[in-house]
Amino acid sequence: MGLVSNSIGSEKKSAISPVDELPPYVSRRELTGKHTARRKQAIDTAAAIFARLGYQGASTRAIAEALGIKVASLYFHIASKEDALAEICLLGMQRSLDYLEEARRKTTLDEQIRHFFACQRDDLIHHADYVIVSIRDRDHLSDPAKNRIRDLTARFRITMDEMFVLAEARGELHPALTPRHGRFIMIGTLRGISEMYLSGVDLASNDIMDRWVETLIRGVVPENKSTGV
Amino acid sequence: MGLVSNSIGSEKKSAISPVDELPPYVSRRELTGKHTARRKQAIDTAAAIFARLGYQGASTRAIAEALGIKVASLYFHIASKEDALAEICLLGMQRSLDYLEEARRKTTLDEQIRHFFACQRDDLIHHADYVIVSIRDRDHLSDPAKNRIRDLTARFRITMDEMFVLAEARGELHPALTPRHGRFIMIGTLRGISEMYLSGVDLASNDIMDRWVETLIRGVVPENKSTGV
């Protein structure tokens, strides 16, 4: 589970991109919020450090060092440590919402569940740092950022409820469950899977996640309504 | 979800227990490890603060303040912040292991699963702080403490594998699953449920957890082998 995937930090002296190397100490901040490539690199690095040490355990010094710069320079790219966290969480949650809206276009509940978790597995593998941080450190967000996150989770909740309501109408939801139960169990399973990945279980090289998802489908979809796999 | 349940901190001046009030500044430490009632109170309070702010976000000052004493005095009862964490995690994990060993004495897999999660739900409700901290802050333990935890999780794993192996022999494990799959899915579901509780879902006053567990059983136990509920 290689953190800080591509070794940043050594390219300080190499002239990979001669542009924006040593920008002649320009006015000052203001443009902090802009999405330059270097800023993206800073956020990526912050995500990697947060994922490994936790938001509170990660120092801005450690992030700067991983980037090969000093703290003061880091603050040219991010407005604050908390600001970096907010961006990481928003990106992580946005992706989950995208996957869900994609999955909803499938025609049966079991296919929808399979598709959603397949996307999430790939996401865990390719953007593990973002997923981990947005789950584990969400509650360290500032209040304004928390509100923006709340918007996303509300949309996520609504989309998933709609999916389960339609499935129920098609007779594809087990009679013991309401759509709300379905949503709780599905989000909870996603959390369980993410936590398992976080604790070091490699989901890429075994079939645990597939079997888990099929087990979930057996519990959620009445037998005669499941299309099998 | 009342943290720091019974208001400590005000009894500093009241002479509830005249013993050990202002112990004539005895030799010094050494007995730090002893299990006095006041020590238990200190660990309980630490668990509450850790649960609310996270291990790294919780200061020893905050713990001391909640106890109504100064930091220096706190260190009379605990050897270090990390030491308090270790004790909290060990107590939390030990209980899970006890529940599992109790559940294993049931005769069918679905009853075993039901019993285990019923115990865990009560545990979440009555010892939420310990459960939360031992899940969320486990990785901040010192190496020696980590090893002691590893012993417990190893025994937990073995016990659960044994339970699933016997269930498989009785034909009570779904043919798509190995005992190892069963263990992963069950521990993962426990984590998902705990995370859900942690994020504010009140498991005591609704049926979400029951329905979730029944959904798990439908996915894990072949239909003709389930005793229903």
Place this chain on the structure above:
DNA sequence: CCTACCGATCGGTAGG
């Protein structure tokens, strides 16, 4: 992008 610095807070200890 840097040097140099800020006040605040951290975990922990001396010594009584």
Place this chain on the structure above:
DNA sequence: CCTACCGATCGGTAGG
């Protein structure tokens, strides 16, 4: 159980 204190580190800024 306290007062008084320690060195280290924190997030962040001034100013170029």
